[in-house]
Amino acid sequence: MNLTHLSKDTLVTVVNGQLPGPTIEVTDGDSVIIHVVNKSPYNVTIHWHGVKQRLNCWADGVPMITQCPILPNHNFTYRFNVTGQERTLWWHAHVPGLRATLHGAFIIRPRHGAGSYPFPKPHREVPIIIGEWWEMDLAQVATDLSNNSLFDFNSASTINGKLGDLYNCSGVAEDGFVLEVEPGKTYLLRLINAALLMEYYFKIAGHRFTVVASDANYVNPYDTDVIAIAPGETVDALLVADARPGKYYMVAFPYQAPKPSIQGPEYITRGMIQYSSGNGAPVLLSTSNGTTGEEEGGGPSADVPIAPEMPDHNDMVTSLYFRGNLTSLRRPQLPTLVDERLFITLALGSVCRRGRVCERGSTNDESITVATLNNVSFELPAAAETPLLESHYYNTGGVDVLRELPARPPKVFNFTDRDLIPYGPKEANLEPTSKATLARRFRHGAAVDVVFQSTSLMQSESNPMHLHGHDMFVLAQGLGIYDAAKDVARYNLVNPPVKNTVLVPSLGWAAVRFVADNPGVWFMHCHFEFHLSMGMAAVFIVEDGPTADTSLHPPPADFQTCGHDESLMLQ
Ligand code: C2O
Numbered sequence: 001m002n003l004t005h006l007s008k009d010t011l012v013t014v015v016n017g018q019l020p021g022p023t024i025e026v027t028d029g030d031s032v033i034i035h036v037v038n039k040s041p042y043n044v045t046i047h048w049h050g051v052k053q054r055l056n057c058w059a060d061g062v063p064m065i066t067q068c069p070i071l072p073n074h075n076f077t078y079r080f081n082v083t084g085q086e087r088t089l090w091w092h093a094h095v096p097g098l099r100a101t102l103h104g105a106f107i108i109r110p111r112h113g114a115g116s117y118p119f120p121k122p123h124r125e126v127p128i129i130i131g132e133w134w135e136m137d138l139a140q141v142a143t144d145l146s147n148n149s150l151f152d153f154n155s156a157s158t159i160n161g162k163l164g165d166l167y168n169c170s171g172v173a174e175d176g177f178v179l180e181v182e183p184g185k186t187y188l189l190r191l192i193n194a195a196l197l198m199e200y201y202f203k204i205a206g207h208r209f210t211v212v213a214s215d216a217n218y219v220n221p222y223d224t225d226v227i228a229i230a231p232g233e234t235v236d237a238l239l240v241a242d243a244r245p246g247k248y249y250m251v252a253f254p255y256q257a258p259k260p261s262i263q264g265p266e267y268i269t270r271g272m273i274q275y276s277s278g279n280g281a282p283v284l285l286s287t288s289n290g291t292t293g294e295e296e297g298g299g300p301s302a303d304v305p306i307a308p309e310m311p312d313h314n315d316m317v318t319s320l321y322f323r324g325n326l327t328s329l330r331r332p333q334l335p336t337l338v339d340e341r342l343f344i345t346l347a348l349g350s351v352c353r354r355g356r357v358c359e360r361g362s363t364n365d366e367s368i369t370v371a372t373l374n375n376v377s378f379e380l381p382a383a384a385e386t387p388l389l390e391s392h393y394y395n396t397g398g399v400d401v402l403r404e405l406p407a408r409p410p411k412v413f414n415f416t417d418r419d420l421i422p423y424g425p426k427e428a429n430l431e432p433t434s435k436a437t438l439a440r441r442f443r444h445g446a447a448v449d450v451v452f453q454s455t456s457l458m459q460s461e462s463n464p465m466h467l468h469g470h471d472m473f474v475l476a477q478g479l480g481i482y483d484a485a486k487d488v489a490r491y492n493l494v495n496p497p498v499k500n501t502v503l504v505p506s507l508g509w510a511a512v513r514f515v516a517d518n519p520g521v522w523f524m525h526c527h528f529e530f531h532l533s534m535g536m537a538a539v540f541i542v543e544d545g546p547t548a549d550t551s552l553h554p555p556p557a558d559f560q561t562c563g564h565d566e567s568l569m570l571q
Contacts, residue, residue: 021104043069050089057520068562096142123185157269177271181241196529198254205308209237218329228319230464232501232527245275247305257460257506335447347457349433377535403436442516472512
């Protein structure tokens with residue numbers, strides 16, 4: 001559909017004519033059936049981000065890993081059960097670029113109703129989806145990314161699809177998202193970061209939040225005035241409308257470690273909360289007390305909303321502090337014995353175009369920059385082939401040719417040495433590397449520790465690492481180079497937060513533990529679209545367990561093989 005955001009009419013691909021797409025609301029224990037009818041000119045798949053898909057990897061929605069892409073004018077039906085999960089997840093297209101407009105909230109209500117909330121039932125529950133508006137064609141963004149020709153791009157941030165009043169194009173400011181609140185009532189905000197690129201700080205002037213869940217796992221209630229959220233993450237937070245009635249800005253503000261390409265005002269988006277009496281009439285103070293509306297503190301004037309004071313856009317400490325304060329509410333079943341340990345470096349490397357041999361330091365037209373895990377860059381199997389999950393299930397050999405993800409990087413260097421940062425001419429510092437379909441196999445039930453180490457080769461970008469089909473216990477996060485001798489002592493083995501996406505801070509590390517108990521072929525990747533398109537990914541293959549209820553189910557009867565099939569075409 002065509003969407004206009006003030007200055008320009010842009011053709012975008014959306015679901016059911018909506019941006020963000022429709023909210024899917026289910027109850028824990030439900031069976032879900034979703035028919036996808038692809039009327040777009042692109043191949044798509046839909047991924048149910050964070051839904052565990054136990055024994056049912058077939059519905060995970062990753063092209064060429066779990067299924068063939070859904071071709072234009074074709075359809076596909078996803079069937080899955082939601083079991084043992086509650087609160088906020090989301091869904092998005094799992095094809096490069098398009099997830100910027102193909103996404104929506106996936107809400108799981110508790111099985112036994114509101115009575116089973118570990119907090120008083122809020123008056124209303126409101127999805128807050130932070131996203132980006134791209135004026136360029138998203139399919140083109142993706143192509144340019146994967147061959148290193150995206151040099152000039154522009155995006156602006158959105159809350160629930162709206163740019164907000166700071167995005168001042170042609171002299172007309174656009175309205176932002178407005179949440180009406182009644183004095184004294186409690187609201188549950190379901191925050192989702194659906195952006196391709198940016199981490200955000202989220203604040204509402206004059207109000208605080210109680211964070212109660214993240215990635216559909218409850219946390220011990222944590223009181224804060226700022227929420228940090230990276231692409232792929234969700235945060236559930238209670239908001240009490242306990243300020244003087246008036247208007248208060250809510251702001252999503254991107255942050256990033258220092259780097260040359262820093263953002264302009266279009267990256268900041270704001271909406272508003274507005275007090276009302278419940279029958280729609282705004283509740284406002286009758287007199288202005290002289291505040292400008294741009295400073296926190298003091299009461300609001302009748303019309304000028306108050307803006308929150310945001311952290312600095314290079315402030316990484318507030319994010320680390322926020323994450324460090326999250327602990328699991330329910331005692332997690334954390335294994336104490338670890339079967340396998342991986343140390344994975346997140347970096348950039350260079351590969352040669354068209355199979356040419358190029359040496360370290362070769363010029364730009366011979367080499368392309370790729371993103372790597374332990375110095376290998378991921379590539380999907382060709383679309384003409386069979387999805388990995390099918391080869392794995394039928395044991396047809398397709399997974400024997402995968403390159404094994406090494407347990408450690410091939411060489412140890414000073415990972416956080418800023419001199420290595422490859423800007424411009426220093427591109428020569430990139431390690432020569434290769435592309436492969438990178439995979440690692442796990443015995444069913446193995447307890448796996450992974451330390452993700454960010455390196456200066458990431459140009460000071462951080463990495464939200466996402467694992468499909470499993471949640472991870474986040475044991476610790478830190479800055480600098482991980483040092484087992486002292487950092488293991490910092491592990492939270494009592495109540496670590498449970499997440500499907502863990503933020504690895506720029507020039508820092510994150511240590512996670514997970515139990516490989518969901519058989520199938522699961523994608524593990526950075527949720528920054530650029531890093532993913534550039535190859536920062538691997539597949540984790542989890543073997544079947546000894547019994548039928550620990551083994552991957554057979555594919556659904558209507559599971560489609562790759563290629564054009566007349567019978568699946570839309571009429
Ligand atoms: Cu939300 Cu593989 O992604």
